[in-house]
Amino acid sequence: MRRVRALIDGRWYSALPLDDPLVTTLRDRPSRYRQWITPDGSPGPAGQAARRAEPGRYHLYVSYACPWAHRTILYRKLKGLEGVVSMSVLHPRMAGEHSWRFADTPDSTPDHLHGCRYLHEVYRRGDPTATTIVTVPLLWDRATQTIVNRESGDILRILEDAFDAWGDPAVRFRPRQHGEAIERMNAFVLGRVCTAVYRTGFASSQAAYDREVDRLFAALDELEWRLARQPYLLGDAITEPDWHLFCTLVRFDAAYHGALRCSRRRLLDYPALSAYTRRLYAYPGVADTVDFEAIRRHYYDDHAEIDPTIVAAPPDIDFRDGAVDRSWSPSGLEAPVLLDR
Secondary structure (H helix, E strand, C coil), X not given: CCEEEEEECCEEEEEEECCCHHHHHHHHCCCCCECEEECCCXXXXXXXXXEECCCCCEEEEECCCCHHHHHHHHHHHHCCCCCCCEEEEECCCCCCCCCCEECCECCECCCCCCCCCEHHHHHXXXXXXXXXXXXXXXXXXXXXXXXXXXXXXXXXXXXXXCCCCXXXXXXXXXXXXXXXXXXXXXXXXXXXXXXXXXXXXXXXXXXXXXXXXXHHHHHHHHHHHHHCCCCECCECCCCHHHHHHHHHHHHHHHHHHHHCCCCCCCHHHCHHHHHHHHHHHCCXXXXXXXXHHHHHHHHCCCCCCCCCCCCCCCCCCCCCCCCCCCCCCCCCCCCCCHHHC
């Protein structure tokens, strides 16, 4: 039976059945961790409460295995903030009773701030009555001993904008003139690819899996068509949605293709998407943020969310004598219209 691990009113539950009323409470509770950081402490977007940016005040909790946390590691690196925002790294294996844990290993660290053994203990220190899924990334305020934010998209924009006095102000992936196009592309990439690999891998039935795997690869087909004609998602320059997509694509063949049964095609079967991923990987500093061993160890762990009875989609190839080769090719592919829907 699939189960949920979570904090409910500050108490850790390691195996809640999906039909438990506490899980409903968890789903209905909005996130409390959406505060902002600005250069001077003035309100953030839409008037969100904000704190002042200061070197040494903030700490990131991350894992190299997780694509959402990877985005924040990446921006911290590209903005030159390693000496400004400190970081603790969770172990890639999280299948045990306590989920995310700290360890002094090549791909993880101890909890540098509190000496906690488990991430749920950090959440409880910042919010003794927390009701939440416990996950990374998590941005912590040393000055107030509280959680600032745990939404990766928010943290990216905080790191890009708030710490220019100490980081590299020239690093910008969200130019104002492309604001609407960036939001539109973010919605497509995040909804149709980045979260879709999990809807596929964690599908609750064969019918749900079959539907999600079709939608995922239709989206990848569209992106292949687009990137066969330009180097990046919005043209000649790297923008925010490129980093969202990169952190998923760099995991695709190493983990999602097998462990999450995104099995119809590999990234390597997409020439333009493969070349695009290599271009981003070659961007200065990016390779330092990618840990393939942590990725493999994480996704091939024992995940209770994966239903072993679901049968993976077959690859698009037919080896029978006389059969037409159905392996995917962009040649002759008509322009997709998914982004316009």
